[in-house]
Amino acid sequence: MEEKEFYSTxxxxxxxxxxxxxPIDENLLTEISRFMESLNPLDPEIKTEIKIISGEHVKSLIPQKKSPHYFAVFSETKEGYLTNIGFMMQQMDLFLSANGIGSCWQGIPKPTKEVLKSSNLHFVILMAFGNSKEDLHRTNISQFKRKSLDEITDIKGEEKLLEPVRIAPSATNSQPWYFTRDNEVIHAYCKKLNFLKAKLMAKWNKIDMGIALYHLTLSAEYQGKKAEIIYDKDVENNPPRGYYYIASVKIK
Ligand SMILES: Cc1cc2nc3c(=O)[nH]c(=O)nc-3n(C[C@H](O)[C@H](O)[C@H](O)COP(=O)(O)O)c2cc1C
Structure with a gap:
């Protein structure tokens, strides 16, 4: 599958x-497993492991309809690991959607003890997937309930580059991101939360930021440019009020 299809997805x-x-067809599951092995990390130094598990190995405090399959995602807990997982698994979300399979990030349910014990790495998140019983795709951009561009950036004249970022998915649709620009570098920041909210959302927000960064790199590449993730200490020390720094994308 080509990157172009990812972009349009x-x-x-x-x-x-x-x-x-x-369950979905065995051959399709094999293709999904193959794609799973080829996901691009934001930080290749962070060890990750992804397992495909069935719905019976998932439990949730809140009653939720089960899906036949889930990815259980594990990682080393090095700095940036949550954003790295967001960046990687959003590739899977787009891959599945582009191939006619439904999926949904699942921050609330957890895998069973046996699954948790089966990896040496720290459990991060689940993603449900399977054949969809509902419409798989939106048919119009107005069906995305999202903030406007000027609520998430002060950058002017880059609507085409930033639109895919604006409509990225996030936990509880919180869209915690903000973007500024220095010449060819776009800086990504995440909203600071109060203590109570942070207890629930901070982990998810960092995953959300990885999702947005993946959409931004895809968008830049679609425009024929190269996107490189960088970290800028000066920018980190001077975030916009109410936000903290995550990473920057150099677009050339
Ligand atoms: C990190 C993360 C965790 C999420 N957790 C859940 C969840 O536990 N249950 C659920 O139904 N949706 C979950 N979602 C899906 C979001 O609610 C959804 O992406 C958002 O509302 C935007 O809608 P869309 O994906 O249909 O565009 C999660 C999304 C992300 C990115």
């Missing part, structure tokens, strides 16, 4: 929460 993807109970 950004404009129609949605979270699927209603699945056929029958």
């Amino acid at each position: 950004i404009f129609k993807r949605k979270s699927v929460r209603n699945y056929e109970s029958i």
Whole structure:
């Protein structure tokens, strides 16, 4: 599959929460496993592990419809690991949607003890997937309930580059991101939360930032440019009020 299809999938993807109970075809599962091995990390130094598990190995405090399959995602807990997982697994979200399979990030449910014990790495998040019982795609951009561009950036004249970032998915649709620019470098920041909210959301927000950064790199590449993730200490020390720094993308 080409990157171009990934790009166009950004404009129609949605979270699927209603699945056929029958498992997806074995051959398709093999293709998915193969793609799983090829995900691009934001930071290749961070060890990750992804397992495909069935719905019976997932439990949730809140009653939720099960899907037949889930990715259970594990990682080393080095600096930036949550953003790295967001960046990697958003490739999977787009891959599945582009191939006619439904998926949904799952921050609330957890895998069973046996699954947790099966990896030496720290459990991060689940993503549900399977054949969708509902419409798989949006048909119009107005169906994305999102903030406007001027709520998430002060950059002017880059609507085409930033639109795929604006419509990226995030936990509880919180869209915690803000973007500024210095010449060819775009800086990404995440909203600071009060203590109570942070307890629930801070982990997810860092995953959200990885998702947005992946959409930004895809968007830059679609425009024929090279996107390189960099970290700028000076920028880190001077974030916009109410935000903290995550990373920057150099676009050339
Ligand atoms: C890190 C993360 C965790 C999420 N956790 C859940 C969840 O536990 N349950 C759920 O139904 N949706 C979950 N979502 C899906 C979001 O609610 C959804 O992406 C957002 O509302 C935007 O809608 P869309 O994906 O259809 O564009 C999660 C999304 C992200 C990025």
